[in-house]
Amino acid sequence: MDDGLNPYGNGSAAAKQDILVQFRNVSKTYDGNDLAVRNLDLDVRKGEFLTLLGPSGSGKTTTLMMLAGFESPSDGSIWLSGNRIDTLPPHRRGIGVVFQQYALFPHMTVAENVAYPLLCRKAPKHEIRDKVQNALELVQLADFAKRKPSQLSGGQQQRVALSRALVFEPSIVLMDEPLGALDRKLRETLQIEIRRIHQELKVTIVYVTHDQNEALTMSDRIAVYRNGEISQIDTPDEIYGNPRDSYVATFVGESNLLPGVVTDTGGDHTVQVALDAGAPAEAVASGGAALLAGQRIAASVRPENVRACASLDDLPDTCPAGLNRLEGTVADIMFLGEQYRLNVSLSDGQAFIVKLPISEASRFAVGHPIVVYWDRSDLRILEVVSAGGDT
Numbered sequence: 001m002d003d004g005l006n007p008y009g010n011g012s013a014a015a016k017q018d019i020l021v022q023f024r025n026v027s028k029t030y031d032g033n034d035l036a037v038r039n040l041d042l043d044v045r046k047g048e049f050l051t052l053l054g055p056s057g058s059g060k061t062t063t064l065m066m067l068a069g070f071e072s073p074s075d076g077s078i079w080l081s082g083n084r085i086d087t088l089p090p091h092r093r094g095i096g097v098v099f100q101q102y103a104l105f106p107h108m109t110v111a112e113n114v115a116y117p118l119l120c121r122k123a124p125k126h127e128i129r130d131k132v133q134n135a136l137e138l139v140q141l142a143d144f145a146k147r148k149p150s151q152l153s154g155g156q157q158q159r160v161a162l163s164r165a166l167v168f169e170p171s172i173v174l175m176d177e178p179l180g181a182l183d184r185k186l187r188e189t190l191q192i193e194i195r196r197i198h199q200e201l202k203v204t205i206v207y208v209t210h211d212q213n214e215a216l217t218m219s220d221r222i223a224v225y226r227n228g229e230i231s232q233i234d235t236p237d238e239i240y241g242n243p244r245d246s247y248v249a250t251f252v253g254e255s256n257l258l259p260g261v262v263t264d265t266g267g268d269h270t271v272q273v274a275l276d277a278g279a280p281a282e283a284v285a286s287g288g289a290a291l292l293a294g295q296r297i298a299a300s301v302r303p304e305n306v307r308a309c310a311s312l313d314d315l316p317d318t319c320p321a322g323l324n325r326l327e328g329t330v331a332d333i334m335f336l337g338e339q340y341r342l343n344v345s346l347s348d349g350q351a352f353i354v355k356l357p358i359s360e361a362s363r364f365a366v367g368h369p370i371v372v373y374w375d376r377s378d379l380r381i382l383e384v385v386s387a388g389g390d391t
Contacts, residue, residue: 020046020172020204021067026076028062028228036062038228040076044172044206049198051207051215053252054225060208063225064174067206068097081171091120096165096173100180102157104149110136110160111145117168135167138197155186162194172204179214191218212252216240224248242286245383246298255300256352259385262295271381273299277346281324282376286383296385303353305378308342309371310363325373328352330364344370 021044028037037059044050052060065071067078069090078086085093096117104113111132118128136142139159149157158178165173175194179187195218198205209215215222216236223233224247232244243249246257260281264272271291273281283299285291309315312327319325331351332343340361344352354372356364364370 018045019043020081021206022079023063023067024077024079026063026066026073026078028059028066028071029074035074035228037066037073040228040230042223042230042233044204045221046171047202047204048220049195049205049207049218051209051219051222052225053209053212053215053222055210055251058225059228060210060223060225061176062228064176064206064208068095068174069093094168094170096168096170098158098161098165098173098175098178100177102149102161104157104160104164106149109146109148110141110152113149113160114164114167117164121168123168131167131169135163138166138200139163139193154182155190158182158190159193162197166197166201166203170203172206175205175207177208177210180209180211187214194218216252222252224252226251242380243300243382244286246300249300249380249382254303254353256303256306257382258299258301258379260297260299262291262293262297262381264293265291270376273297273379273381275299275326277326277348277350279324279326280322281379282320283379283381284377286380291381291384292387295387297381298383298385299379299381301374301379303341303355304339306352306354306372306374308354308356308360308364308373311369312371315371315373319373320376324376324379325371326352327369327371330366330368330370333361333364333366342370344372 023040023042026037026040027035029035040063052063054060062071066073066086069088073086077084080093114132114135115128118131133142136145139162141156141159141163144152144156149160152160179190182190191214207218219236221233222236222239224231224239226247232239232248239248239252243252249255250257258275258277260273260275262271263274269284271283271285273283275281291297315325326346328344328346330342331345334341339355339357342354342356342361342364344354346352352372
């Protein structure tokens with residue numbers, strides 16, 4: 001359906017060709033009051049692996065279900081390849097879908113499950129045979145064609161579901177928490193497999209998960225959801241290394257949030273900050289935001305970017321005098337396998353996390369003093385809390 005509106009706006013022809021899906025001012029409410037998704041504008045690029053990441057109830061699955069056709073928008077429009085689809089039933093959208101619970105037909109063989117979308121489209125028998133064979137080879141299950149789903153492991157069943165979603169060669173495949181029911185080792189194996197298939201077929205994938213590591217590992221871009229809106233959409237390295245606000249910084253990985261006051265904006269993009277924890281610091285404004293002296297801000301530093309020593313006397317000569325350091329006490333030490341996590345209680349009582357290599361963590365013990373420090377480029381100002389004067 002096309003109501004005459006142009007979902008691309010006045011963009012260039014190249015930009016139009018690069019975009020496969022557009023959400024335009026889409027909102028969704030289930031009860032007429034609360035919005036599960038609000039005023040969503042989202043473009044999905046052809047051939048990309050886009051992950052919708054967020055906690056339960058953030059709107060990510062609702063977005064996916066509206067694109068699939070299993071839910072209808074309360075407002076706005078959804079477009080696929082320049083055609084409006086939000087009024088079309090699911091079977092007319094040509095979209096492949098993979099669910100967490102596989103949704104395989106238990107009475108059918110693996111081959112019959114994979115063939116089902118082609119049978120619904122009345123494809124010729126020889127075409128069905130060839131495409132099913134190719135689809136099963138793609139997920140390395142050609143030798144299991146005659147088995148029933150109950151004779152397969154959970155990982156194998158999910159591969160069948162993926163094969164079925166790909167067999168009719170859709171322009172886009174949607175995946176809703178497809179690995180959520182699997183154990184960690186199997187999840188990691190299938191993450192690699194799904195990524196390999198994506199790169200091999202160049203098919204567009206929109207993937208829903210609440211697992212941050214999964215999103216960072218698999219995605220070309222990540223859209224971080226919060227309360228029905230996208231807080232930030234960007235590449236994994238930008239989401240992790242340059243979060244837009246404190247929500248993204250703490251939801252995607254771990255971050256130490258350090259409130260403070262801007263004392264000088266200085267030059268070379270460096271901002272001087274007086275931290276509430278009782279120390280001066282230098283920081284970089286996330287996204288290059290303009291800041292003013294006196295503004296209260298929230299800054300963050302990732303635990304793996306923090307270093308530690310036992311006392312001020314042990315600080316390296318390269319550490320700027322008085323800057324970018326905090327004193328505290330080791331409250332707890334946790335072994336994570338490849339590193340240790342030190343939970344530190346700062347001198348003002350604030351909790352602080354440090355992640356250290358095994359060789360360095362052995363110098364510390366619970367109850368002992370510790371000095372944490374970092375490079376100025378690793379402390380990022382996320383947002384302005386107030387214009388100043390508030391405490």
